[in-house]
Amino acid sequence: MLSTQQVADILGVSRMTxxxxxxxxxxxxxxxxxxxxxxxxxxxxxxxxxRLERSEALRALADDTDEAGPDHVVTTRRAVRTP
Structure with missing residues (x-):
């Protein structure tokens, strides 16, 4: 049996987590x-x-990126200045 501090050390998180x-x-x-x-x-x-949850989230993110295509431009709030 492990204490919460030992579990925290194994998982790389705080004891409070x-x-x-x-x-x-x-x-x-x-x-x-x-x-x-x-x-x-x-x-x-x-x-x-x-680990499985993180892998699935990463896979979903990659799928979203693939759907946009390599030439997809993301609009930001920062205005682009034209000369």
């Missing part, structure tokens, strides 16, 4: 209050789930 993830029910833990423990298997599942 781990506590919030546990509170949202995304990472199962035992205990309550300041003494929560998480299994290594639960951390591995959470880490893999997040």
């Amino acid at each position: 781990v506590t919030r993830v546990i509170d949202r029910g995304e990472l199962p833990s035992t205990g309550v209050g300041t003494h929560r423990k998480v299994t290594a298997a639960a951390v591995a599942r959470y880490r893999e789930q997040r």
Whole structure:
């Protein structure tokens, strides 16, 4: 069983972030209050789930970019000055 600080170190996030993830029910833990423990298997599942979510989001972003084509110009709020 891992402490929230150990989980934070493994995931590369703050201890408070781990506590919030546990509170949202995304990472199962035992205990309550300041003494929560998480299994290594639960951390591995959470880490893999997040990796898959990031990969899917990146794939969706790439698909959106492909649809626009290489010559697509994005209009910004900054006015372009003409000489």
